[in-house]
Amino acid sequence: MNPNQSALCSNKDGNEDAISWISVCPMGLWRVQQKQINSSLNAGEKHPRLGSVCHVRVQLKTETSDVPRDVPGQECGQSFAAHAEVLQVPLGAWTTVTMGEGQCDVTEKCLESMKSGDKCEILLVPLEACSQISADSDRSFCATVELKTFTPGKESWELSSGEKMNFVKSHKERGSVRFRSGDVWGAGDSYSRALKLIITLYGHVKEAKTLEEESQSMQSPSESLVLSAKEYKTMKAELHSNLSLCQLKLKQPEHARNNASKATELYPMGMKAWYRLGQACLMVSELEEAKRAFKKVLELQPDSSAAMKALKEVAIKEKETNRELAHRLSKMFT
Known part of the structure; x- marks a missing residue:
């Protein structure tokens, strides 16, 4: 999965x-x-x-006019609520959106190209293979986004390491909240945003690894490093592991395997990451890797019933695979 896909591209209609x-x-x-x-x-x-x-207002549109926030109509109330869930901001009312927080991917991306006083129209269409929208529901819809005013901000390269770290922590916390509420797509997006930012802090951590022993006692609180090398690896491992869990839930085992593997490399003592790696490998029929991952879980937690059960599943799948192979080979020589 690539939960934070947001690169702009030219409209195909020209x-x-x-x-x-x-x-x-x-x-x-x-x-x-x-x-x-x-x-x-x-x-x-x-x-x-x-x-x-940003001080913004988002409104749904019909063929003739904007739909007021407080008058959705009885016959379209359910559709109105569904569209509000997609847009993730109060509809029809002026509200505030802070750029970079990941509150609403749609609105934030619109605002990136707008100025005070601008108004744009957006058409939203669910991607069939990646949507939970039912076949008989109202799929695509239109809305308008208005930007009244906004406060100054910064480009990503202008942010201090402390500011970046605040965004990382905010995205991580938002991801956990979204996952607990059942918004797995949103959780994955939040963890991905956090990973994109924490990667840019690697230079500060690498420098810290060589200087912290020499200058730790000399640093003032404002100059202290946002993360030690150990803390950096642990947090990055947690983000990869959490993203892996989201991808498992979304039936994307290849991506889940890659992120879980990165998590175990960064923090080999992470039992959850090893278990998620095992699950992902099992889903893609990499049985030896799955077995190794689940055995690692048992090394870290010998009484893990989940790992024991998973190893039994691996054994069953190995037998099925061997049986199918033997059957195919027998056909070749008969």
Whole structure:
């Protein structure tokens, strides 16, 4: 899985004013097409950046007009609620969105190209293979996004290591909240955002590894490192492991295997990561690797009933595989 797919691309219809991308929402992945319908005259004004607090309003659209937030209508109330869940902001009312927090992937991506006073229209279509939308539901829908004002922000390279670390912790916490609420897609997106940022802190940690023994006593609180080398590895391992769990839930075992493997490399004592690696390998029929991972779990926790049960599943699958192989070989020589 690539929960944070959001690269902008040219509209296939050839409309230069429209851009499209893939966004992560609670019910799966959605293709979003954005078109400016009202542009600000402030030519020199910058766009919202990381940390910008934006005053925005998002409204659903019908064929004739915007749908007021508090009057969805009895016959379309269920559809209204579903669309509100996708957009993840209060509909029809002015609200605030902080850029970089990952509250709503759709709205944040729209705001990246807007200025104060701008208004755009978006078309959202669920990706069939990655959506929990039922076949008989209202699939695509339109909405408008208005940006009234926003506070100054920063580009990612302008953030201090402390600011980046705050974003990492925020995304990690948001991921846990989303996972517990059943929003597995959103949780995966949050963990992915955290990983993208924590990778940029590696230079600070690498420097810390060589300097912390020499200068730890000389550092003031404001100059102290945001993470030690050990803390960095542990947190990055947790993020990879958590993302692996999301990918297992979303039936994406190859991605889950890769992230769980990275987690075990960073923190070999992580029992959960080893178990998730075993599950992923079992799902892709890498039985020897699955067996090794589950045995590692038992080394770390000898009374793990889950690992014991998983090893029995591996043994059963090995027998089935050997039986099928023997059957195919017998056909070759008969």
